Amino acid sequence: MTIAKNRPFGQRYAFVVVGVIFFCLLIAAGLRSSMSVMMVPLEDAFGWRRDVISLAAAVGIFIYGLAGPFAAALMERIGLRRTLLAALLIMSVSTALSLLMTEPWQLIATWGVMSGVGSGAVATVLGATIVNRWFKTNRGLMMGLMSASAATGLLVFLPLLAMLAESGGWKPVVIAVSVATAALLPLVWLLVPERPSSIGLTRYGAEGPEPEATAVPGNFLTVTLTTLRDAAKTRVFWYLFATFFICGFTTNGLVGTHLIAFCGDMGIAEVQAAGLLAVMGVFDLIGTTLSGWLTDRFDPRKLLGVYYAVRGLSLIYLPYSGFSITALTIFAVFYGLDWIATVPPTLRLSNEAFGDRSGPLVFGWIVAGHQVGAATAAFFGGFMREYQGNYELAFQIAGMTAVAAAALSMLIAPTAPDRRQGLQPA
Template structure:
């Protein structure tokens, strides 16, 4: 008789959601700190943006190595270590007085820690624990980034306004520290640890082989294998544009851009939080759609609509807060809706057993794009006194990406469901 108990995969997904939620709070903090740091230390917008750029770059580069480490040492141990590093790095930032300390703590330490608790974590958990509902679960986990903004941004902006930016750092450090015992007590690595099969896995299916090779070597081998695949270049290239048009640009610079136009910082943070509300529903719906529709066409629509919204953004400031509200709804629904179909296409291209590490490299391209946008937009603002050029360039890149994704999987007439996974040696 089939058990009616809740499958433990849903508990693992819930813990992963909370971890990603806490990490989203940490990663949204620089947008709140940028103006206060500029005012107190008289650091330029470009200098502060350089620390954010390092953070975003390491956040992405850690992904494939984090996936290999999770395969080798387990998801739970890796998550506990990462959360501890994040809490330490953020807690030390109130003591900084020089730009290099900002780059070291927020760029290197926090960037490395959050890189482990990134989208690759969600992809690895989904691959291990779910056979059915993968798209939906990935959509929900991805939406935790938006929910993190919804929960943290207005609160952190209010703290910065009322108590100073140091209170913001201590708050997010405390949230990360609280998650450490939760993960240690309730997280599990694989269904087999509890004598279970992945959710929806048919009886008699052979369990995946545990990879015991060197994590660094496996990550590099995965990158080499990816370089030989046209689909990898298309997925990584489009995801580069995704990063350049989301957390690298809007997530980092929308609040400072609002301040430039006379909109208070707290109001700008509330605008990002509102975008988070719409993105939660948009990304969850995207996960549901990715289980049912051609993921290439979904991505084409997402990038095209995002590009149009970014081209509209410079003009929305002239329409006062009402214009920004229109942008928030339109852009918010599409913020990170690209993740579920990208993960689905990566799974088809590289196989379930390799999706974590390959998506890690694709995610690295995402953060590379975000890093360029974070620094480049700050540099353009410093040199030209405006973000208009940065918004227009990003919008044009999105329109180009909407065409690029249509070619994913079109090898010898095969459709996206007929791709053959590549082999990645462990050593």
């Protein structure tokens, strides 16, 4: 099917595309966070240990991150629409198949491997690709908005999914995620062109015609790995990779996967704990969008330093908070404000160092570091809970790593403007 050339809004059609992709990222975030509300119901239904369920979550998060850079290369090779439609289909089918599971390996296969591959293509790297293709200006703000979709996913999905899990167990959660994912397929098919030139437009903010983009030649696997090899020769790549590893370790890996269970250990009901994550989602929606605005105007290294420091202190504070309503609200506000506020400045640094064409692909590898960190924390949290009987030390260790990331961010050297067009050593 060829998308019609007649589109309303002119250059502002870019915001229609952003709206559809926002919902795709929102649903993908809901899928990845669903394991946090299914952990206790799965434990009750099958008698599986919490570290076994955490392993499935960790595998899903790891593959989610690893798939990102390959998905970015595949988008350049066969097209963004085809890649996105295939990813959404995989997400819907894999979660639906888990309704038939009876053994732990089947949880790992469906919610770990298959959904990890699908959701990995509907992740931060998708947002980066859309922003670079559709916007000449206001990129930081748009990336902040796209990144905030994960927070909105928490806001919209977790309280609802927690209520479904509390009343009906894990199966209604699976059905809700599968149906919501499938509902996105016609929206993407009808409303998301390959790029602005596909419908006779230019990027938002562009003042005139731009060179026609061409598909990247060669095998997409080779392109992906070659880009990694070249980026790995630079210091800036490893600084960004390390800080984003810690970002994943201190967000969706630990808090996103284990906070509800941690609250349950402290006598807080699952729906209340999910509501706490929803509050974080509200403040992250504000914080990440604001972070995008700030990234267009201020030194991204200093922004990263502030974000990681605040996050680290919040995590160190939590085990000593007493888990009162007031204390948890304070934590939700300060932690929520920079849950993923790190994304816009990290993408800007990646684009500055590696250029508009290679930047999103390199950023995909940096996001892979984020998900490796998240996978490590997802398993680490479950292991510490089984080993010690509580989550306290796991959260304290995560807080200290975030403070270390704040210091590491300041070591990233600023990139000269004339190096923004291509991949070059730092």
